[in-house]
Amino acid sequence: MTNWAVEAREICKRFPGVQALDHASVAVAPGSCHALMGENGAGKSTLGKILSGIYEPDSGQILLEGHPVRFANPMQATQAGISIVHQELLFCENMTVGENLCLEDLPNRRGWIDWTEMRRRAKRWLDAIGADVDPDATVGSLPISLQQMVQIAGAIGRGAKVLIFDEPTSSLTLRETETLFEQIRRLAAQGVACIYVSHRMDEIFEICDSVTVLRDGKTVGTRPTRGLTRDELVRMMIGRSIDTASVRAIRTQPGEPLLRVEGLTSPHRFREVSFQVRRGEVVGFAGLVGAGRSEVAQAIFGLDPSATGRVWIGEREAVRRSPASMMRLGVGLVPEDRKRQGLVLGMNARENISLPSLAALSRLGFIERQREYDLARRFFEAMDVRAPHVDAPSAGLSGGNQQKLVMAKWLAADCRVLLLDEPTRGVDVGTKSEIHHMIRRLAAEGRAVMVISSELPELLTVSDRILAMRNGRIVGEVDADSATEEALMRLMTGVEAATA
């Protein structure tokens, strides 16, 4: 019988309205890196949160080194030896690294904080994982990658035997991701059981030895990653395979330019950006995080007051750009962060869809209720938002459905130029494919679409042309039909091909 570091047996967890986990099980051996995969809403994050004490299971059992355990809160789990590395969690951002690492028992002498001892302990923990972080730095001032290192240092310092990584790379650059992976490999080599929650397939194949796939809260199966193909994994996740050919089959002959940008410059963000997107065309933007792609989209949409340069929408030049004036010209921006920038979560689906279109839906300042409902319902259905009805609270929808809602909102506003920034971030595989189809269809219907994405396969699937940005400049253009990920990556990073 194997000695598992941690084992979850037949875990059930119900949230209002959903059975998040339905007799889900997973077991992880010491020294291995085990992936938890599944679409959004499959329950992988919930299982991670139950293991780390953030949620309590309704039923089922957790065994830590063979002994049943129960955690009422994350602190108990940490003390028992299970910690979670989660980017939205567990830090007082206004305090120093040292204070955060020692928060649950601050070294003190009769109530007065012992700063020397605190620094020493923090330094010892950070050194233990080889993290070069100043214990006196304010956590909020550190990049996400270093904040993660601090979390890992804290977990290991407190004696973690099991470490759970919940979507750890979603805001890391490629290099930071590499550093994190080295760290994970080192921890596994030291005997720590790592659980890696993600839906990024490349990463799973790169660092995990085995993978457990969840679907609708149930365990579909556990496999070693060696010998497993992507297709098999996708089929386990969504119960069918997806094809990109049908996405690319949707195409039309591009017409006149609808979006034309010339010499767009914003100090310290991007310089001399010029391009155009024609009617019926999808133009992808590739680049590393920080290359200036989102900033260009925001500047076009009038969100960057310091941007200079000229922008035309159709025949009209957009001078004095603001979101309101760009909207009137028929431009919509689906922003990167749908919760922060895309939706008013306190409002329902209908109110979010109609928000940019209110002026057009009103008479004498009063919203015409029936017209608002008609419009909202039409695009709610066009985008195939999966919610009980158009008045459903937007906060309760899954990531993919929220994303569809943000797109519905701009379609309802009758946009002919769509700027899509990371349109499938945090969206599950099935919905992702749906959104890809929709993007192609929206262009084919006569719109000009600009797509920013950090996922190269996505850009290659949805785009007609791809522009690569590096350090705030457009450095190249490729045809999506003939381009390869490798060629794009070379443009993005500025690395020449090894052989000419």
Add this chain to the structure above:
Amino acid sequence: MRRALSAIVGSQQFGLVAVILLLGTILTLFGGTHEDRVTGQTVNNFLNPQTLMQVATFASFFAIMAVGMTMVIVTTGIDLSVGSTYALSGVLTAMVLSKLYPIVTQPAPGAVWVAMGLCLGIGLAAGLLNGVLITSLGVHPFIITLGTMWIFRGVAFVLSNALSILVPTSLTSFAKAPLGLGEGVTPVPVIAMLLVAATGWLFLTKTVTGRRIFAVGGNLTASQYSGVPIRRILIIVYAISGLTAGIAAFLAMSYFGSAQSADAQGYELYVIASAVVGGASLAGGKGSAISAMLGALLIELIRQAIRTLKINQEYEWIIIGCAIIIAVVLDRVSARVGSARLTQGRA
């Protein structure tokens, strides 16, 4: 039938109305009776037209302001200057009136309309100033309105030399017009309150600007990305808040027959309390004009309860403080239970 019933029970205002009715019943049952000096009839100490109207009238002055305050709070803002705006509009208006109509008891044709225009205009201007300062300086509304709270009252103090200024009696006849409802029953301020609350409700729930107010309070960034004119919306809510202070000042000044710079001192707290008891969330994105009015009525009813039940007046502040905390906590709990039931029902 059952659906209609559950719609009523589930509505936002049901809890508040239920509490108001319950407290009213308690006061009726335990308030005792007295003998009317003129008619010799036995009259309930609480359930009589004069007392009820008095409660509603006193509530109306800050209920009106609570409607404006609710809009400010929905945008995650706060307006601490309403009490001072009230004093400033009252004092300035009274001063102008005393120049136009030196003898207060003489018939003053048009005085009511002059006073109304001035008072509302000054309140609106003060609110606009708040809004412009907040949006152009980028300082938190708490700080700006804390400043203007002192500035507005200070201006009223300096200009009036802290004297109480009488206003033409025609104003009082207007504000205390019985409208045929009987002796001692003067419904004008209460009617004004109902009108303001109804208008506020229509504005918040049915108009483009109202919807945008909720959007800005729910998520400022997303609203900006949706082309909502943030600056304009914020200026509008502070202007409305000032305007409601002007309306309240006009009614109170007319009702009481005078204005002075010390009027409505500390009123901002009653106003904020009314909005919050009415369910407005300081986190933004949530609030209702009707509920704010009900909140004001509830607070005034509690003050009346202290008088009717002959509780020592010294305990008033303690009781009101406790009542506010309890009301808000109960509202949060019932909202959580309500939303849990809703989502479960849909699954």
